[in-house]
Amino acid sequence: MEIAENAALVVVDVQKGFEEEYWGKRNNPDAERNIAVLIDLWQETGRPVVFVRHDSAEGSRSPLRAGHVGNDFKDFVEERRGKGSGPELLVVKSVNSAFYGEPSLDAWLRGHGVGQIVVVGIQTNMCNETTARMGGNLGYGVVFPLDAMHTFDLEGPYGWTAGADELTRATAVSLHGGGFAEVVGTEDVVRGASAGAAGVR
Template sequence: MEIAENTALVVVDVQKGFEEEFWGQRNNPAAEGNIAALIDLWQETGRPVVFVRHDSPAGSRSPLRVGHVGNEFKEFVEERRGKGNGPELLVTKSVNSAFYGEPSLDVWLKGEGIAQIVFVGIQTNMCNETTARMGGNLGYDVVFALDAMHTFGLEGPFGWSATAEELTRATAVSLHGGGFARVVSTEDVLKGAAAR
């Protein structure tokens, strides 16, 4: 895998609120360690890093609501912000896609001449998948580091439900098979970035 010298790492919604019981059973306990490893390499090599934060409305019940401790980034992310040698951006949003956040992710990426983006963060099948699909539609070379993210099980219509792992697989198949993104491992990305 080839990871360009100006490829952006987009770290989506790695916030304390996702540690609350509100969400249910999660998968992939290795996600945080993989996210940290990717941020570290990006910062060491001067590549651009985008931190995305979900700001739910202050009056909502969401653990990600503004003014609640859950809105804050997890410690391992917060302690890395501002420590890199390359460009860094904070995007805040209130919907699933980081392309609908402030400031405009698309405008910033184009302004920096960035054509390739690597996604990591929370949740795999929600904000990560939505943003990756939009990135693919906008013409970016989207890389989806599946083991550097996690999600939670969901109840759906008709009495259907899916575990976090089932949703992860469905996302991976939809994105990769549908041509929206290349779904890869953290190791694939680390090797590709270190080879440059």
């Protein structure tokens, strides 16, 4: 796996509100650890990092609503913000895609000559998948480390339900099989990013 020396890590919605019972049962308890590993590596190698925060719409009862403690980044993310030697951006959004936030993620990435993004965070089949799909449509090479994110069980139409692991598999198949993103593991990204960083020293 090749990770460009200026690939951007896009950390989506790693916020305290996702710890509330409101969401139901989650999967992948290792997600936060793997996200932290990738943030640390990106900051150590001077690569660009984008932190994305979801501000739920005014009047929403969502745990991610602005002004609620759940809107804050989880501590392990907040503690890392501003610590890297590379460029960093905060994007605030109120919809699924990080490309529809403020300031413009697309403009910032292009301004830094970025052609590859690595998407991590919460939720796998919601904001992460939407951001990955749009990134692919915009011409970015999208890397999707599936173990550096998590999601929740979900109820849909007709009384249908899907578990978090089932939704994760569906997202992986759709993105990878559909050519929107390369679905990999955190270790794959670490190896690729470390090799790329060593090559530019």
